[in-house]
Amino acid sequence: MASRGVNKVILVGNLGNDPEIRYMPSGGAVANITIATSESWRDKATGEQREKTEWHRVALFGKLAEVAGEYLRKGSQVYIEGQLQTRKWQDQNGQDRYTTEVVVQGFNGVMQMLGGRQGGGQGMGAPMGGGQQQQGGWGQPQQPAAAPQQNFAPQQQQSAPQQQAPQQPQQQYNEPPMDFDDDIPF
Amino acid sequence: MASRGVNKVILVGNLGNDPEIRYMPSGGAVANITIATSESWRDKATGEQREKTEWHRVALFGKLAEVAGEYLRKGSQVYIEGQLQTRKWQDQNGQDRYTTEVVVQGFNGVMQMLGGRQGGGQGMGAPMGGGQQQQGGWGQPQQPAAAPQQNFAPQQQQSAPQQQAPQQPQQQYNEPPMDFDDDIPF
Amino acid sequence: MASRGVNKVILVGNLGNDPEIRYMPSGGAVANITIATSESWRDKATGEQREKTEWHRVALFGKLAEVAGEYLRKGSQVYIEGQLQTRKWQDQNGQDRYTTEVVVQGFNGVMQMLGGRQGGGQGMGAPMGGGQQQQGGWGQPQQPAAAPQQNFAPQQQQSAPQQQAPQQPQQQYNEPPMDFDDDIPF
Amino acid sequence: MASRGVNKVILVGNLGNDPEIRYMPSGGAVANITIATSESWRDKATGEQREKTEWHRVALFGKLAEVAGEYLRKGSQVYIEGQLQTRKWQDQNGQDRYTTEVVVQGFNGVMQMLGGRQGGGQGMGAPMGGGQQQQGGWGQPQQPAAAPQQNFAPQQQQSAPQQQAPQQPQQQYNEPPMDFDDDIPF
DNA sequence: TTTT
DNA sequence: TTTT
Numbered sequence: 001m002a003s004r005g006v007n008k009v010i011l012v013g014n015l016g017n018d019p020e021i022r023y024m025p026s027g028g029a030v031a032n033i034t035i036a037t038s039e040s041w042r043d044k045a046t047g048e049q050r051e052k053t054e055w056h057r058v059a060l061f062g063k064l065a066e067v068a069g070e071y072l073r074k075g076s077q078v079y080i081e082g083q084l085q086t087r088k089w090q091d092q093n094g095q096d097r098y099t100t101e102v103v104v105q106g107f108n109g110v111m112q113m114l115g116g117r118q119g120g121g122q123g124m125g126a127p128m129g130g131g132q133q134q135q136g137g138w139g140q141p142q143q144p145a146a147a148p149q150q151n152f153a154p155q156q157q158q159s160a161p162q163q164q165a166p167q168q169p170q171q172q173y174n175e176p177p178m179d180f181d182d183d184i185p186f
Numbered sequence: 187m188a189s190r191g192v193n194k195v196i197l198v199g200n201l202g203n204d205p206e207i208r209y210m211p212s213g214g215a216v217a218n219i220t221i222a223t224s225e226s227w228r229d230k231a232t233g234e235q236r237e238k239t240e241w242h243r244v245a246l247f248g249k250l251a252e253v254a255g256e257y258l259r260k261g262s263q264v265y266i267e268g269q270l271q272t273r274k275w276q277d278q279n280g281q282d283r284y285t286t287e288v289v290v291q292g293f294n295g296v297m298q299m300l301g302g303r304q305g306g307g308q309g310m311g312a313p314m315g316g317g318q319q320q321q322g323g324w325g326q327p328q329q330p331a332a333a334p335q336q337n338f339a340p341q342q343q344q345s346a347p348q349q350q351a352p353q354q355p356q357q358q359y360n361e362p363p364m365d366f367d368d369d370i371p372f
Numbered sequence: 373m374a375s376r377g378v379n380k381v382i383l384v385g386n387l388g389n390d391p392e393i394r395y396m397p398s399g400g401a402v403a404n405i406t407i408a409t410s411e412s413w414r415d416k417a418t419g420e421q422r423e424k425t426e427w428h429r430v431a432l433f434g435k436l437a438e439v440a441g442e443y444l445r446k447g448s449q450v451y452i453e454g455q456l457q458t459r460k461w462q463d464q465n466g467q468d469r470y471t472t473e474v475v476v477q478g479f480n481g482v483m484q485m486l487g488g489r490q491g492g493g494q495g496m497g498a499p500m501g502g503g504q505q506q507q508g509g510w511g512q513p514q515q516p517a518a519a520p521q522q523n524f525a526p527q528q529q530q531s532a533p534q535q536q537a538p539q540q541p542q543q544q545y546n547e548p549p550m551d552f553d554d555d556i557p558f
Numbered sequence: 559m560a561s562r563g564v565n566k567v568i569l570v571g572n573l574g575n576d577p578e579i580r581y582m583p584s585g586g587a588v589a590n591i592t593i594a595t596s597e598s599w600r601d602k603a604t605g606e607q608r609e610k611t612e613w614h615r616v617a618l619f620g621k622l623a624e625v626a627g628e629y630l631r632k633g634s635q636v637y638i639e640g641q642l643q644t645r646k647w648q649d650q651n652g653q654d655r656y657t658t659e660v661v662v663q664g665f666n667g668v669m670q671m672l673g674g675r676q677g678g679g680q681g682m683g684a685p686m687g688g689g690q691q692q693q694g695g696w697g698q699p700q701q702p703a704a705a706p707q708q709n710f711a712p713q714q715q716q717s718a719p720q721q722q723a724p725q726q727p728q729q730q731y732n733e734p735p736m737d738f739d740d741d742i743p744f
Numbered sequence: 745t746t747t748t
Numbered sequence: 749t750t751t752t
Contacts, residue, residue, distance in 0.1 A: 003224065004199075004224050004225075004226070004484070005223030006197060006198035006451060007197060007222075007223040008197070009270065010194040010568065012637055013192070013750075014749095015750065017749055034749065036749075036751065037751085038189065038190050038191055038751070038752080039190075040188040043231050045280035054270065054271060055749075055751090056193070056270060073369075074750070079192075079570055082289075084195065084270075098195075098247065110378070112376070112377070113633065115672055115694055115695065116695070116747080116748085135674045146345070190670070190750095190751060191751080192637060192668070230395070263487065265384050265564060285558075293666070294665070300449060300486045300508075301487030322486075322487050323508075336381035363507050370389070372427070372429060372471075374599070374748095375595070375598065376596050376747060377571035377595075377746095378571070378595065378596065378707060379569070381566070382564060382566040382567075383563070383564060383565060385567070407563075408563065409561070409562070411560070411562075412560050412561065426641075437679060451564075456567065456569075456642075465651075467649075502685040574746045574747095575745055575746085593746080594747065595746095596746085610748090674751080674752085694747070
C-alpha cells in the first residue's frame with residue numbers, strides 16, 4: 001500500500017492478439033495481452049523511412065482483466081497504466097530466466113479502451129472474431145449472456161472456465177504469463 | 187521521430203550500484219544503472235509488515251549517460267523517464283533470450299537527480315565510492331576513469347572543477363534549490 | 373470510480389512555502405502547497421542563460437494531506453501525482469473566476485517525499501521552520517498547531533516521537549534508503 | 559533546455575470544439591483546444607450514478623498545432639502530453655488574472671490522435687465539418703490541397719488567415735489563448 | 745463544449 | 749502479433 005519510489009508505465013497501443021484470460025484459484029481473473037507501440041523515423045544515411053515496433057507484455061488482474069476479456073480484441077487500441085515487474089522462472093534446463101511485464105492491478109492500474117465502440121451492431125447474429133479485424137476500437141462484450149450486469153457478479157463460474165477444465169495440457173507457450181499458478185513448469 | 191502509440195516509463199528510486207559507463211564506437215556514452223523501487227504493505231493474513239523491492243535496468247545514452255556517470259552513485263535517488271525496450275540475445279547455448287530495459291535517450295528521455303547535492307566536499311581527499319553509501323543525493327563530479335575524455339565537450343573542464351580546485355570548503359551548496367523569493371503568483 | 377479519459381499530472385519540485393493545513397467539517401485534512409518547477413535555457417539571441425520558474429498550486433486530501441503537514445516544509449522536494457481540476461469562484465465584484473489546481477486525492481494520488489530525511493535531529497531544541505531553509509529533503513514530524521488531533525489515528529503518536537523524546541542525537545537516519553544488499557537479479 | 563524538476567501533464571479525452579488555429583508573427587502555428595475528461599461514480603448517499611466532466615485548455619505549438627488543425631475536430635479523441643503553464647493577464651478592469659493551460663510544445667510535447675482514421679473515405683467530395691460529428695476518431699485533412707507535403711512548408715499563407723485579415727475585431731472570447739500576441743486586450 |  |  002505504501003511505497004518508496006515510483007514505478008509507473010504508460011502505454012498506448014494496439015493489441016497483437018485477443019486477450020488470454022485465466023482464473024486464479026481464488027477466482028480472480030488474469031488477462032494477458034500484448035501491446036504494440038511503434039516509432040518511425042527517416043534514416044539519415046539511406047534516407048528511407050524506417051519503423052520499429054516494440055511489443056509489451058501486459059498482465060491485468062481482477063476487474064480490469066474481466067473487462068479486457070470482454071471488450072478487447074486483436075487490434076484494439078488501449079491506454080494502459082501499470083508498473084514494471086520482473087518475474088524469475090526456471091526454463092526446462094533449470095536455468096534462471098527473467099520476464100518483465102507491465103502489471104495492471106489494484107488502484108494504481110488503469111485500462112482505458114480507446115477509439116469508441118466499433119463494429120458490431122444490434123442483432124449481430126454471429127460473434128465477431130472469425131478472422132475479422134477491427135480497427136482500433138473495442139467490440140461487443142464477448143459473453144453478453146442474458147444478464148450483462150452479472151459479468152462482475154460473484155458467480156464467476158461462467159467466466160471461470162478452468163473450473164470445468166482445470167488442466168490445459170495442450171498449452172504451448174513455454175513462458176509463464178504470471179507466477180500465480182504454482183505448478184506450471186515454465 | 188514520429189511514433190504511433192505511447193511507450194513511457196517513469197521511475198523514482200535509488201541506484202543499487204555505481205553506474206557502469208561504456209562508450210560506443212561512435213564515441214557516444216552509455217550508462218547502465220539499476221534502480222530499486224519498493225512497496226510495503228501489511229499482510230492481511232499474518233498481519234505483519236511486508237516489503238518487496240523491484241529492480242529496474244536502465245540504460246542512458248548520450249549526454250544523460252555522461253551526467254549519470256559523473257554525478258550518480260550507488261544509493262543516489264533519481265527520477266527517470268524513458269521507454270521500454272526488449273532486446274533479444276543468444277545465451278551460451280545459442281538459445282534466444284530477452285532482456286527488457288528502460289531506455290533513456292534523446293528528447294523523450296529525462297534524468298533528474300533528486301535530493302540535492304550531498305556528501306563530498308569539505309576537504310575530502312579521496313574520491314567517494316569506497317564502500318560508502320550516500321543517502322539519496324548525488325555527489326561530486328567524478329572523472330570517467332580510463333574513459334576517453336575527448337567525448338566530452340570543452341566546457342566539461344569547467345564542470346569538473348575538482349581537478350583545478352579539489353577542495354572547495356566554502357562550497358556548501360552552490361546551486362539554489364529553487365528561487366523561493368520569486369513572487370509566487372498566488 | 374470509473375472514468376472516461378485520463379487526467380494526470382506529475383510534478384517533481386520544491387515547496388515555495390510551508391504547507392497550509394486545514395480541516396474540513398468532516399474532519400478530513402486538506403493541505404495546500406505550492407511547488408516550483410523550473411527550466412533553464414540559453415537564449416539564442418542574447419546568448420545569456422535564462423531561467424523560468426513555474427509555480428503549481430497543489431491540494432492534497434486525507435492522509436496525504438496529514439503526511440504533507442507533518443513532514444513537508446518550505447524547500448522540501450516532492451514527487452506529486454494528481455489530477456487537474458479547475459474551480460469556479462466569485463471574486464469580490466461578483467465576477468466569475470477560475471483557479472486550476474493539481475488535486476492529489478484518493479487512490480490515484482501520490483505524494484512521495486524526495487531526498488531522504490534531512491536537517492533536524494542533533495539536539496535541535498526548537499522546531500525547524502523559523503526562516504531556515506532545508507535543501508530538498510523532508511524534516512522531522514511537526515505537530516499540527518491548533519489543528520484537531522483527533523483526526524489522526526492512534527498510532528500517530530508514535531510517529532510524532534519528538535514529543536516524548538525531542539532529542540534523538542543518535543538518530544542519523546533510521547530509515548534505509550533501499551535494501552541495497554538485496555540480490556539484484558541482474 | 560535543462561530543467562530542474564518535472565512538470566508533466568498527460569491527458570486522454572475528447573475535444574469539446576474544433577481546434578482554433580492562429581499564427582504568430584514568426585509564422586509558427588498555435589492550436590487551442592479544449593479537452594474533456596470525465597469521472598463517474600456511484601453516490602454513496604443517494605445511490606445514484608454521478609458524473610463530473612473536467613475541461614482542460616490545451617495549447618499546441620508548431621508542427622503539432624498544424625497537425626491538430628488539420629486532423630482534429632470536435633469530438634476527436636486525443637492523447638496529450640505537455641506541461642502546466644499559468645499565464646498572468648489583466649482583465650478589462652486592470653485586475654490581474656491567471657489562466658492555467660497545458661502547453662504542448664517542443665520535444666517534450668506529444669499529441670497522438672486516437673481511435674484511427676474515421677469517417678471520410680475515398681473520393682469524398684465535400685469536406686467534413688458541416689455540423690457532422692465524428693465519434694472519437696480523427697478525420698480527413700482539412701485542406702489537403704494539391705500538395706499535402708506543402709502543409710508544413712514556408713508558404714503558409716493558405717493557412718495563415720490573419721495575414722489577410724490581421725484584425726479580428728469580432729473575436730469574442732475575452733480570455734487570452736496565449737500571450738504571444740502583444741496587443742490583444744484580454 | 746466532448747464522450748459513454 | 750497490432751496499427752499507420
